[in-house]
Amino acid sequence: MITSSIPTSFFTSTNCRVITFVIVILFIFNFVAKFFNNRSSRNQHPLPPGPTSLPFIGCTIQMLLNQPTFRWIHKLMAQFNTPILCIPLGPSTNVIAVSCPNLACEFLRKQDAVFSSRPNILSADLVSDGYRITSLSPSGDQWRKMRKILIENVLSSPIHKRLKPKRDQEADHLLRYICNQIGKQKTPTEGGLVNIRITSQHFCGNPIRKMIFGKRFFGDGMEDGGPGVEETEHLASVFTILKYVYAFSITDFFPWLRGKTDFDGHEKMMRAAIRRVRKYQDPLVHERIQMWNQGVRKVNDDLLDLLINHESPKLTTEEIKAQILVRLTCNS
Numbered sequence: 068m069i070t071s072s073i074p075t076s077f078f079t080s081t082n083c084r085v086i087t088f089v090i091v092i093l094f095i096f097n098f099v100a101k102f103f104n105n106r107s108s109r110n111q112h113p114l115p116p117g118p119t120s121l122p123f124i125g126c127t128i129q130m131l132l133n134q135p136t137f138r139w140i141h142k143l144m145a146q147f148n149t150p151i152l153c154i155p156l157g158p159s160t161n162v163i164a165v166s167c168p169n170l171a172c173e174f175l176r177k178q179d180a181v182f183s184s185r186p187n188i189l190s191a192d193l194v195s196d197g198y199r200i201t202s203l204s205p206s207g208d209q210w211r212k213m214r215k216i217l218i219e220n221v222l223s224s225p226i227h228k229r230l231k232p233k234r235d236q237e238a239d240h241l242l243r244y245i246c247n248q249i250g251k252q253k254t255p256t257e258g259g260l261v262n263i264r265i266t267s268q269h270f271c272g273n274p275i276r277k278m279i280f281g282k283r284f285f286g287d288g289m290e291d292g293g294p295g296v297e298e299t300e301h302l303a304s305v306f307t308i309l310k311y312v313y314a315f316s317i318t319d320f321f322p323w324l325r326g327k328t329d330f331d332g333h334e335k336m337m338r339a340a341i342r343r344v345r346k347y348q349d350p351l352v353h354e355r356i357q358m359w360n361q362g363v364r365k366v367n368d369d370l371l372d373l374l375i376n377h378e379s380p381k382l383t384t385e386e387i388k389a390q391i392l393v394r395l396t397c398n399s
Contacts, residue, residue, distance in 0.1 A: 114161065117153035118143060125155035127317060131330070136315040140164045148219050150310075157320030182320045188319050190312045194396065196389040203393065204307035212380060215388065220373040223392070233369070237274040237283060244270070251291075269294040272302050275395055281369040285347045301347050307340035308396050346390060352388050370394075 120126045143164075144152050150167035165171050174182050184206040185191065191203040197257035198204040201213040220226060248261045273283040273294075285297040294302070316333045318324045329335055355371050358364040367373050374387045382390075 070095075083175070097165065115151045115153040116147045116149050116164065117155065120155040120383060123158050125157055125320075127156055130154075130315060131317070141166075160320045182386065186319070187318055187322070188313060189325060189334060190314065190337055192323070193334070193341060194308060194312060194393060196385060196392070199386045199389040200393050213386070216374070216380075216382065217390075218379055220377060221370060226370075226373070230369070233277045233281075234274050237270065237277050240273065240283065241266070241270045247291040265294075267307075269298060272298070272395070277369075279370045279391055279394065280351050281371075285351075297347060299321055300343060304340040304343040305396050307336060308344070311337050311340075312396075341392070344395070345388070348391055348395070349388055352384065352391065356384060356387075 068303040083088060086158055099389075118126055121128070130136055130139065136168060140152065140154070143154070144150070144166055149172055150165065154162040154164065156162055165174065187205065188203075194214065195203045198209060199213070201210055201217050204210045245261055245266070262352045273305070276285075277283050284295060285301060286295040288295045288298070311333050314333060318328075318334070324330075325334075352371065355364070356375055359372075364372070367376060371391065373385070374382055374390060
């Protein structure tokens with residue numbers, strides 16, 4: 068004899084009407100979504116193969132359940148045995164993944180005018196302070212303005228040669244730090260240990276800080292030449308930003324959720340990391356601007372001076388701080 072575990076009180080007239088209404092709505096929604104999808108794709112080329120998606124939300128649930136996302140995409144490409152994959156995310160967004168060099172050249176060279184701009188991504192918006200810089204901003208007037216300034220003041224050959232002494236100083240500083248670590252021997256035959264991870268991370272950040280601010284440390288540093296507490300916190304926050312920039316986030320595909328919910332915690336992590344980084348950088352920017360306004364500083368010695376004194380167009384304080392934040396983050 069088979070008995071049901073559902074209580075009899077569940078099958079009330081009100082519950083039955085609600086369940087029937089929900090089922091009907093789902094069927095209607097599914098039918099309308101398929102109708103509009105078929106209608107919009109009649110005059111379009113077929114999309115690449117991809118997983119089966121749900122109406123409106125696409126494959127968002129699968130993406131959340133399969134982390135990290137890039138490994139899930141690789142598994143899907145192996146499952147479908149295809150070098151190009153289409154993953155619907157959101158009501159009108161398709162993520163196209165490519166693993167073939169020839170197809171990548173099609174995107175990056177032949178069709179570069181179509182794909183050269185950048186999407187509106189929450190992480191990029193936060194790091195660039197509302198797209199005030201070049202490397203993360205969509206194509207437009209602001210992008211062209213900051214691109215010109217970047218080429219003239221950061222990437223030009225004369226500026227590169229002018230800053231060479233600062234890079235040489237940091238190379239000498241790196242060798243001096245390694246010698247100090249080796250010199251910390253416990254026994255006459257046992258040398259000191261050098262943590263390659265810490266050394267490579269911090270002594271990639273030191274030359275950048277030296278070229279931008281004219282100083283390698285925000286604080287006093289360590290006696291052996293190693294990073295201090297300030298640099299440790301700053302660099303850890305920089306790598307946190309790098310981890311979440313352009314990472315898959317639900318609010319990127321459902322913009323109306325921004326400011327209302329943070330499913331994956333990306334926004335919270337990004338805002339906290341940016342706040343810690345700016346804690347050390349922004350006071351130096353304000354101090355330098357004040358020095359130029361008061362006539363205390365008169366010679367362009369580093370990149371911060373060049374950005375402050377750039378004419379036609381003149382940069383705002385917010386644009387300078389955003390550009391420095393992205394330079395330190397992208398080059399670390």
